[in-house]
Amino acid sequence: MTRAERAPVKIGIAGLGRLGKRHATNLAYRVPGAVLAAACSPVEQERDWARETLPSARLYSDYEALLADRELDALWLVTPSSLHAEQIAAALRAGKHVFCEKPLSLDVAECERVLGVAREYPQLEAMIGFMRRFDPSYRDAYEKASAGAIGRAFMVRSQTTDLNDPDGFFVRFAPTSGGIFLDCTVHDIDVARWFFDGARATRAFATGVIALHEGLRACADVDNGVGVVEFEGGRLAVFYASRTMAHGCDTQSEVIGTGGALAIGHNPRRNRVEIYEAGGVRSESTPTFFDRFEEAFLHEAQAFVQNVCARRAGTTSAGSAASAGAMLADALEATRIGHALRHAFATGLPVTL
Ligand SMILES: NC(=O)c1ccc[n+]([C@@H]2O[C@H](COP(=O)([O-])OP(=O)(O)OC[C@H]3O[C@@H](n4cnc5c(N)ncnc54)[C@H](O)[C@@H]3O)[C@@H](O)[C@H]2O)c1
Numbered sequence: 001m002t003r004a005e006r007a008p009v010k011i012g013i014a015g016l017g018r019l020g021k022r023h024a025t026n027l028a029y030r031v032p033g034a035v036l037a038a039a040c041s042p043v044e045q046e047r048d049w050a051r052e053t054l055p056s057a058r059l060y061s062d063y064e065a066l067l068a069d070r071e072l073d074a075l076w077l078v079t080p081s082s083l084h085a086e087q088i089a090a091a092l093r094a095g096k097h098v099f100c101e102k103p104l105s106l107d108v109a110e111c112e113r114v115l116g117v118a119r120e121y122p123q124l125e126a127m128i129g130f131m132r133r134f135d136p137s138y139r140d141a142y143e144k145a146s147a148g149a150i151g152r153a154f155m156v157r158s159q160t161t162d163l164n165d166p167d168g169f170f171v172r173f174a175p176t177s178g179g180i181f182l183d184c185t186v187h188d189i190d191v192a193r194w195f196f197d198g199a200r201a202t203r204a205f206a207t208g209v210i211a212l213h214e215g216l217r218a219c220a221d222v223d224n225g226v227g228v229v230e231f232e233g234g235r236l237a238v239f240y241a242s243r244t245m246a247h248g249c250d251t252q253s254e255v256i257g258t259g260g261a262l263a264i265g266h267n268p269r270r271n272r273v274e275i276y277e278a279g280g281v282r283s284e285s286t287p288t289f290f291d292r293f294e295e296a297f298l299h300e301a302q303a304f305v306q307n308v309c310a311r312r313a314g315t316t317s318a319g320s321a322a323s324a325g326a327m328l329a330d331a332l333e334a335t336r337i338g339h340a341l342r343h344a345f346a347t348g349l350p351v352t353l
Contacts, residue, residue: 009097009308012038012066013057013076014087016046019101020078021053022290026301027076028054034305040066063087067094074125074308077101081183082176085110088126088328089117097125097311099304103186104128104331106178108339111332118328125307127300128331130190132253133324134303135296138191141255141262145195151259153195154235158188158253161242163287164212170243171215180225181206181341184241188253189334190326192229192237195255198330199231204340204351212244220346227341239341248285249292268292300325 011034013024020041028036039050040060047059060066066075067090074097077087085105091098105111118126132138145153162170162184170177177183193199208222216223227239252265269283270291286292303325326334340351 008033008035009073009305010035010037010071011074011076011305012036012040012060012069012072012096013078014040014063014066015078015080015101016041016043016050017078019290020046021049022297023076023078023101023301024050024054024057026298028057030298031301031305033309034301038066038069038072063090067091067096072096074098074304080176081106081178085114088114092117092121092124092126095121095124097304097308099125099127099129099301101129102190102326102331103178103182103335103338104328105335106182106339108332108336111328111335115328115332123311125304125311126328127304127307127325128328129300130187130326130330130334131293131296131300132187132191133194133296133326134299135293136299137264138253138296139324141253141264142194144262145255145257149260150255150257150262153255153257155256156188156192156195156235156237156253157256158191158237159240159242159251160184160187161240161245161250162289163248163285164244164246168213168215171213174216174219174221177221178338179219179221179342179345180208180223180241180243181227181345182335182338184243185225185227185239185341186334186338187251188237188239188241189229189337190330191253192231192239193330193333193337194326196231196233196235196237198333199233199235201229201231201333201337201340201353203230203353204228204337204344206341206345207348208345211242222345225341225345227344229337229341248287249289250285251289251292265292 038058075091077100206227208225223243250268255262268286344351
């Protein structure tokens with residue numbers, strides 16, 4: 001391995017909000033081979049946080065300045081979903097590897113344009129943050145299914161459900177989130193496509209209700225949604241997304257095959273403690289998505305850095321399955337299916353894909 005191949009991957013992060021701070025501390029302190037060399041946020045309090053927490057990172061208030069930092073090998077985007085496509089394309093054009101949080105874009109045509117740009121830079125890694133692919137339990141189930149443990153997988157039942165937030169953070173976020181199907185179900189769509197070996201979706205049905213948060217009506221969104229998607233080859237997926245769970249983040253999936261089934265993450269217990277009381281025995285629940293997927297976010301960052309190192313060493317090529325992450329083409333399909341569900345919900349009619 002040459003010196004250049006051994007050099008740390010210098011990363012600049014954009015977005016230091018709710019999730020960006022978590023990614024930033026992972027990259028700064030927990031990912032071998034990575035240096036968090038720069039951070040960018042237009043919000044002064046977030047840059048103050050970075051000054052305290054990430055002392056070795058150069059700080060920028062605008063994305064253009066981050067892009068122009070010639071020392072950076074890679075950019076890490078945790079910015080609002082509506083900015084992803086444009087920022088990924090700009091990162092690739094600046095010659096940087098890029099990781100971006102899900103979704104790739106809320107708009108299918110915009111996703112296609114990013115893929116077009118990425119085709120011009122096949123030497124650059126471009127990964128989208130569908131972190132369930134890096135969760136140890138999802139990964140284990142995937143390996144078992146790939147080894148034939150459940151025969152032919154023909155059904156995925158998958159849900160993304162969050163603890164109710166009485167403050168309604170997501171109600172304020174709803175005008176730019178793309179709605180429950182593109183914001184939450186997009187993870188379950190990626191799980192289904194992953195277990196179905198990238199099978200093409202053919203038809204989508206959707207419905208939903210507002211159980212608690214009337215404020216969502218103004219942007220035609222719901223706090224509980226159900227989707228059904230048919231895939232080629234006689235495969236089916238059933239999705240449930242909720243923002244109103246009383247007990248915690250209860251994200252889980254089930255993959256059913258001709259020779260068995262795999263259940264991933266049933267019983268969202270926070271740890272292995274059971275509380276024995278007069279009323280019975282209980283365990284506490286995982287409160288947030290980050291508590292549930294902390295390891296997945298870390299493994300995702302480690303895999304991205306390994307992929308960049310492998311590219312430098314010439315041991316992997318664009319879109320290689322070895323990366324285990326979701327590539328741009330996977331993220332395009334997830335947006336396409338999420339969009340179809342959104343449209344099916346809005347019209348009350350099935351959507352042919
Ligand atoms: N993988 C997951 O499970 C998961 C969970 C939550 C959020 N997300 C995704 O992460 C992204 C961010 O979500 P969040 O909850 O952290 O949002 P947030 O609003 O808390 O943070 C967004 C950040 O982007 C910054 N920002 C805004 N405009 C910018 C610009 N032009 N250049 C640079 N930075 C800019 C803001 O200052 C803020 O730091 C979203 O796309 C969301 O879909 C993914």
